[in-house]
Structure formats: structure tokens, C-alpha cells
Amino acid sequence: MSEKIGEINAHHLYKPATELRKKNRIKTIQSSLEIEGNTLTEEQVTALLENKRIIAPLKDIQEVHNAIEVYERLKQFNPNSLKDLEKAHAILMKDLIDNAGKFILEALQQVLQSQNTNLTTKDRISIFKENLKRKKFSRKDYLQYFKNISAPTASRDLKWAVEQGVLEKYGEQRLTEYQFIG
Numbered sequence: 001m002s003e004k005i006g007e008i009n010a011h012h013l014y015k016p017a018t019e020l021r022k023k024n025r026i027k028t029i030q031s032s033l034e035i036e037g038n039t040l041t042e043e044q045v046t047a048l049l050e051n052k053r054i055i056a057p058l059k060d061i062q063e064v065h066n067a068i069e070v071y072e073r074l075k076q077f078n079p080n081s082l083k084d085l086e087k088a089h090a091i092l093m094k095d096l097i098d099n100a101g102k103f104i105l106e107a108l109q110q111v112l113q114s115q116n117t118n119l120t121t122k123d124r125i126s127i128f129k130e131n132l133k134r135k136k137f138s139r140k141d142y143l144q145y146f147k148n149i150s151a152p153t154a155s156r157d158l159k160w161a162v163e164q165g166v167l168e169k170y171g172e173q174r175l176t177e178y179q180f181i182g
Helices: 001-011 018-035 042-049 058-076 082-093 103-113 121-132 141-145 151-163
Strands: 167-172 177-180
Touching: 018 042, 018 058, 042 058, 042 141, 058 082, 058 167, 082 121, 121 141, 151 167, 151 177
Parallel strands: none
Antiparallel strands: 167 177
8 A cells, every 4th residue: 555655656746846847838839939030038928828918020929829739739649640740730830821731741751761760551651642642653653752661561551542442543463553532
């Protein structure tokens, strides 16, 4: 029994105080946005977090509001999911740019590969669809795009996409071609 009480006490000891978490959130938001050219101070970010009005460029205020929203939803995102990264990007860029949430997927794929993060079949198909659009392609084209996967993996990916109704398959064996549906 005393062991369980010790575990509970230890668990609560390592939780930062609410005020410390709030200060860390403010510093994180302010410094992250400052790198991108945002001019707001920690005091201004604090005021926005407390729903107070400030005098500042509207773009900078919107960036902070967007960052606060992402910060509050952070636990909902899977950092290894392209869809979740797109959702987070859409929130961060809301009312700032057109097509918020639309990544340059090829660049993202290169970043993920450089971090030795393996893409899932679904991620690879999504990236390839975004870059290829409606043209027909072969397994060889798919392999040239994803240089770090094997031929059997490419075949499994394409078979999965056909079964999911994402791709239409034309022909057989070496003459097989694929095209994205919709």
C-alpha cells in the first residue's frame, strides 16, 4: 500500500505547477513565432492568452491566436501522421495564407526520411497522389519516386490502394498501370 502511495506522490511531484506550465507555454509560443518574424512580446502573448486586447499588427495577433489553438490541441496530433501535420499547419496558417494545411508534401517526405521516420503505405500513397494528380503511372514510376522502398513494398502499397478504392488498375504484370480515382 505504501508503495502505491509513493508512486502517486512521485507522479504529482513531477508535474509542474500550473503557473509554470502557463509561463512555459507563453515563452514557447512567443519564441517560436519570433523566429518567424512575429513582433509580439511575452507580455502581449500573455494578454492574448487571457483574452485581452492589444495594439499590434493584425497578422502577428492572428499568428499568436493560431499558435495558442494548436498548443491547446497538441495532444490530439500524431507527429508521424501527415494528415495530423496538415491539420496542425491549417490551424497555424488560418486566416494568414491561402490553402492553409496544404504542405509541399515532397519536402515533408524528405524531412521525414532525413529523420529516419518511416512513412506508412497510406502516407506514401497520399504523397504520391498529391504530386502526380491524375496521370497514369507504373510501379516503376512509384519506385523512382520512393527510392528507399523495395519493389515488393511498392507492389503491396499499390495493391492496398487498389483495394481501398484509391487507385484504378489497368493491365497485368509488366504492363500494369495505375491511376488515382477522383
